[in-house]
């Protein structure tokens with residue numbers, strides 16, 4: 001695959017220009033896109049992958065959320081449960097409507113791109129994918145999760161979860177959600193009942209990161225620590241978050257110590 005990144009950037013900017021960048025939600029997805037592309041590149045280089053493979057990882061990041069713009073225009077929300085599967089919508093825009101050819105002339109990597117994009121936000125990727133396809137799925141999923149930590153710190157939680165500041169400050173963590181956190185895996189959507197549960201759910205995405213470089217970035221960038229520094233007026237919730245923060249630090253230190261520089 002021969003990728004002209006400037007052409008790809010121009011094609012993305014031209015597509016996004018059809019939507020209102022003055023809308024904070026549109027602007028959020030544009031900045032998320034460029035950050036995820038850069039994170040995909042960094043993770044790919046750490047493995048290490050050859051240059052054309054690094055380009056392919058970067059392109060997965062650039063294209064993964066292209067369906068978000070149509071989702072927002074048609075339904076006014078980024079909540080998939082209330083609208084459509086935005087990853088499937090990205091795949092439809094690119095491979096159904098044919099926009100992929102705005103970015104890339106040759107179709108030889110279409111199958112890998114489509115699979116990585118279609119499954120980027122699913123709970124798990126499908127079984128039976130080739131090792132190479134799995135790798136691009138995991139790179140994209142890791143990069144997306146890392147940037148979700150930032151979004152959850154930079155955008156007021158009241159806006160993300162549609163709750164009042166008062167409800168947020170009073171909120172408790174549901175025991176089953178806390179149990180998932182200490183089992184070191186991400187929290188199932190159906191377990192979450194309170195605004196604080198959503199915060200725990202996002203922090204626990206770190207447990208699903210596949211590559212050591214992804215863990216290093218998450219630890220380094222600091223959004224994770226800010227997210228777990230949850231402002232609350234509920235004394236019990238404050239104690240629960242302080243313990244989770246310490247536990248996450250200990251887990252990350254131990255995991256990173258054990259992992260070699262480049263793996264998989």
Ligand SMILES: [Fe+2]
Nearest residue numbers: 064065120121
């Ligand atoms: Fe996404």
